[in-house]
Amino acid sequence: MGAGISIDDIYSLVSPKAKLLDSSGMLLHALSMPKYLSESIVRYKEDVSKLTLPDPSTFDGVVISGMGGSFISGLFLQDLASDRSSKAIILNRDVRLPRFIDEKKLLVAVSYSGNTEETLRIYLEGLRRNIPVVAVTSGGELAAVSEKLGKPVIRLPPGIPPRAAFPHLTAAIAALTSSVLGLDLLGELRRAIDELAKREDSVLSDGLALSRLLFSDVQNNLTPLIYGYSPYLSPAYRFKTQINENSKIHAFFGELPEVNHNEIMGWNGVLKSFTVVFVRGREEPKYMEARIEFLENLFDKNNIRFYNLHGNCEKRACELLSLIMKADVVSIALALLLGVDPTPVDTITQLKKFLDSKIGFSLHREIN
Numbered sequence: 001m002g003a004g005i006s007i008d009d010i011y012s013l014v015s016p017k018a019k020l021l022d023s024s025g026m027l028l029h030a031l032s033m034p035k036y037l038s039e040s041i042v043r044y045k046e047d048v049s050k051l052t053l054p055d056p057s058t059f060d061g062v063v064i065s066g067m068g069g070s071f072i073s074g075l076f077l078q079d080l081a082s083d084r085s086s087k088a089i090i091l092n093r094d095v096r097l098p099r100f101i102d103e104k105k106l107l108v109a110v111s112y113s114g115n116t117e118e119t120l121r122i123y124l125e126g127l128r129r130n131i132p133v134v135a136v137t138s139g140g141e142l143a144a145v146s147e148k149l150g151k152p153v154i155r156l157p158p159g160i161p162p163r164a165a166f167p168h169l170t171a172a173i174a175a176l177t178s179s180v181l182g183l184d185l186l187g188e189l190r191r192a193i194d195e196l197a198k199r200e201d202s203v204l205s206d207g208l209a210l211s212r213l214l215f216s217d218v219q220n221n222l223t224p225l226i227y228g229y230s231p232y233l234s235p236a237y238r239f240k241t242q243i244n245e246n247s248k249i250h251a252f253f254g255e256l257p258e259v260n261h262n263e264i265m266g267w268n269g270v271l272k273s274f275t276v277v278f279v280r281g282r283e284e285p286k287y288m289e290a291r292i293e294f295l296e297n298l299f300d301k302n303n304i305r306f307y308n309l310h311g312n313c314e315k316r317a318c319e320l321l322s323l324i325m326k327a328d329v330v331s332i333a334l335a336l337l338l339g340v341d342p343t344p345v346d347t348i349t350q351l352k353k354f355l356d357s358k359i360g361f362s363l364h365r366e367i368n
């Protein structure tokens with residue numbers, strides 16, 4: 001990472017106990033994102049070329065369905081491509097598909113583990129409604145059933161926390177959807193990695209600096225509130241979810257300009273123990289700049305702490321990646337400063353076990 005700085009040096013920049021706390025090397029996962037993305041682009045381009053899929057011109061859009069760490073890559077691709085493709089990019093996080101989704105959409109069912117009930121139900125519904133469906137997974141029921149039925153599946157490497165599989169998931173989904181969307185998404189990602197390589201030092205230093213500021217705010221009982229806007233929603237939303245899962249604290253996300261029509265009133269009230277981060281990119285339009293300026297003035301008047309997290313690339317793909325890397329570094333360093341291991345997500349695991357015992361949804365059983 002960067003000019004001769006080792007991972008051990010980076011841990012010691014965070015705190016003396018940081019390395020010991022980070023049981024599965026989450027920090028290294030985050031900092032290796034460009035490398036994993038670069039390898040995945042080659043791998044999934046080849047894997048997708050071997051699948052038998054309908055002619056891309058028969059599709060009028062793609063539906064990307066997944067939860068949590070398996071959702072964010074879809075949002076990233078929507079940020080990257082939706083204002084340039086004439087085809088729809090529909091994201092789904094429900095257990096059902098909207099009625100209008102038909103066989104003219106390519107359904108990409110994304111579950112890193114392959115055992116997430118919501119995504120398995122979507123996969124099943126896709127099969128039952130004859131919607132062309134591709135599974136993206138490291139295994140579980142999703143892989144087993146797809147293979148049993150001879151349906152297309154893209155296999156992810158096993159043994160990674162789902163949210164750390166972001167580069168693999170992103171490259172796999174981009175490889176699957178590029179030809180439908182009529183964009184060279186893999187080429188864009190490859191160029192973004194080259195651009196990002198020149199900026200890795202500032203990604204790390206900006207991330208560590210913000211983690212220290214948020215650590216101090218959290219110790220003063222302030223809850224992070226992340227504000228973002230299109231086309232930078234994926235890093236802003238990723239930031240909130242990474243703080244939740246890595247740092248194990250509450251964090252909330254709001255989308256501009258909508259929050260200015262409701263949430264903004266909350267700053268007049270009694271519940272305002274928040275620290276705000278604006279996630280901002282180079283393509284920020286004047287109308288957004290003015291809205292943020294108003295909020296900054298309001299926060300100054302009300303003694304609300306706020307920060308700006310900027311991307312630092314020319315092109316959108318690189319800017320999104322740099323912001324996601326920074327958000328990841330902040331959330332992991334914040335965890336380590338709080339004395340928390342970023343990797344385990346015990347309560348999510350307990351919930352999944354509880355649902356299994358209560359509902360016991362099985363894709364195998366449903367298809368038999």
Ligand code: PA5
Binds near residue numbers: 070110116
């Ligand atoms: O990061 C996580 O562990 C979660 O957000 C999971 O991604 C989420 O629970 C869905 O699981 P999966 O990605 O295995 O479908």
